[in-house]
Amino acid sequence: MSTASNPPPARLAVAGVGLVGKRHAEILANEGRLAAIADPSPSAAAVAAELGVPIYPNLRDLLLSERPDGVVAATPNQSHEADGLACIAADVPVLIEKPLASDVAGAERLVAAAQASQVPLLVGHHRRYNPLIAKAKAEILSGRLGDLVAVNALCWIYKPDGYFDVVWRREPGAGPVFINLIHDVELLLHLCGDVAAVQSAESNAVRGNNVEDTAVVILRFKSGVLGTMTVSDTVTSPWSWELTAAENPSYPATGAFSYMIGGTRGSLSIPDLSLWGNSGEQGWHEPIDHRVLEAETGDPLVLQLRHFAEVAQGKAEPHVTGADGLRALKVISAIKEAAKSGRVVEID
Numbered sequence: 001m002s003t004a005s006n007p008p009p010a011r012l013a014v015a016g017v018g019l020v021g022k023r024h025a026e027i028l029a030n031e032g033r034l035a036a037i038a039d040p041s042p043s044a045a046a047v048a049a050e051l052g053v054p055i056y057p058n059l060r061d062l063l064l065s066e067r068p069d070g071v072v073a074a075t076p077n078q079s080h081e082a083d084g085l086a087c088i089a090a091d092v093p094v095l096i097e098k099p100l101a102s103d104v105a106g107a108e109r110l111v112a113a114a115q116a117s118q119v120p121l122l123v124g125h126h127r128r129y130n131p132l133i134a135k136a137k138a139e140i141l142s143g144r145l146g147d148l149v150a151v152n153a154l155c156w157i158y159k160p161d162g163y164f165d166v167v168w169r170r171e172p173g174a175g176p177v178f179i180n181l182i183h184d185v186e187l188l189l190h191l192c193g194d195v196a197a198v199q200s201a202e203s204n205a206v207r208g209n210n211v212e213d214t215a216v217v218i219l220r221f222k223s224g225v226l227g228t229m230t231v232s233d234t235v236t237s238p239w240s241w242e243l244t245a246a247e248n249p250s251y252p253a254t255g256a257f258s259y260m261i262g263g264t265r266g267s268l269s270i271p272d273l274s275l276w277g278n279s280g281e282q283g284w285h286e287p288i289d290h291r292v293l294e295a296e297t298g299d300p301l302v303l304q305l306r307h308f309a310e311v312a313q314g315k316a317e318p319h320v321t322g323a324d325g326l327r328a329l330k331v332i333s334a335i336k337e338a339a340k341s342g343r344v345v346e347i348d
Contacts, residue, residue: 010309011035013068015059015083017044018166020097020124021074025051027302028072033309035069038062059083063090070312072305073097074124076168077178081106084121088113093120093312095304099182100325102173104333111322120311122318123325125186129303130247132271135295136261137191139268139275146265151192151219151227153184153259156237164209175211177202177335181231183241184259185335186320186328188219188227191261195331196222197346202339206234217335245271247300268293 014025015038028034029051037048038059048055056062059071063086070093073083081101087094088110100123101107114121127133139145157180164170169179189195197220202212213234219227238244238254246253257269266277273293278286310316334345 009033010069010312012070012072012305012309012312013038013062013066014072014074015039015062016073016075016079016097017041017047018074021072022047023301024072024074024305027305029053031302031305033305036062036066059086063087063092068092070094070120070308072124072308077102077173078168081110084110085113088117088119088121091117091119093122093308095122095124095308096322096325097124098186098325099178099329099332100322101329102178104326104330107322107326107329111326114322120318121322122308122311123320123322123328124304125183125320125325125328126300126304127183127187127241127245127247128190128320129298129300129307130245130271131296131298132245132273133187133190135273135293136268136270139273139293140191140261140263144266144275144277145261145263145268148192148223148225148261148263150262151188151225151260153188153227153229154237154239155180155184155229155231155241155258156235157233157240157242158236159233164207170209170211172211175209175213176231176233177212177215177332180233180240181215181217181229181335182328182332184229184231185331186324187259188229189324189327189331192221192223192225192227194222194327195334195347196220197344198331198334198338199344200335200338201342202336212339215335215339217338219331241271 012033013036017025017039034053036054038056040057071087072095074097080096084096199218202215204212207213214232217229238256241258242251243254244256244258257272259270261268276290279289334347338345
């Protein structure tokens with residue numbers, strides 16, 4: 001029996017049980033928090049049956065029939081705005097998988113609606129919950145790297161052909177810039193601050209879909225830090241967050257790194273947390289010391305959902321807000337615009 005000091009766990013519903021949504025549902029079911037699923041696909045019915053929860057053909061029907069404490073919206077990118085607005089209108093806290101919306105205008109409408117209604121709006125940039133990132137952020141703030149100068153991020157992965165059997169993954173609003181690089185952009189914003197301007201180029205030469213399969217980006221941060229990023233979903237390599245962070249057992253861990261952050265007194269690679277610097281006099285002829293920082297471990301998806309449960313019950317404030325998601329989406333939008341126009345795009 002629940003008491004005031006020991007309330008029942010938050011009941012959270014999941015809309016969309018594709019690759020990521022199914023993991024959300026399984027985690028919530030394992031922790032006794034899954035209330036229902038909304039998804040029209042036949043495979044979703046099997047997931048709901050396996051997890052022992054009711055299923056609805058769409059989020060609207062779920063919200064009319066259930067009263068969950070919160071909703072995880074893991075539907076296709078193009079549905080995020082409508083699904084988020086439906087939850088906000090129903091006064092139900094919502095965690096929307098990244099990107100927050102398929103365009104900046106839609107994301108702005110979501111953030112404005114959530115603020116006006118005071119309904120918690122979170123964005124599924126789950127890497128922010130990884131203890132490795134907390135350690136890296138603390139190291140930067142400590143000043144041991146000195147003044148930040150440059151950053152580099154790699155996201156080179158190879159998605160099998162079957163991944164693209166789902167039509168929306170081949171169309172505008174998908175592509176590795178929106179689906180994958182936005183995670184890296186959001187982390188660099190968290191670690192290095194706001195971006196002032198971007199340049200970029202992209203190509204779909206390998207797969208020929210209606211979206212890019214490869215892109216390169218130059219970032220100019222407001223602090224003066226310069227950054228480079230490359231993303232491709234058609235490169236076989238060990239250099240991506242998925243294959244280096246070991247946070248998802250479905251990806252084989254390589255032990256490599258995917259980010260490098262350089263400062264005037266030292267450099268840090270992430271997620272392996274290798275710290276390099278001169279212990280004595282600085283200079284390229286001087287011995288350079290190396291040590292690996294220690295951090296706690298934890299599945300960031302689990303930690304994110306536990307946090308969302310607390311937010312849904314009014315016990316915590318959102319860690320990664322709609323405004324954070326909007327900030328990342330503005331950079332992604334600028335990257336797409338710069339690739340199309342061939343010019344430098346300033347970010348508001």
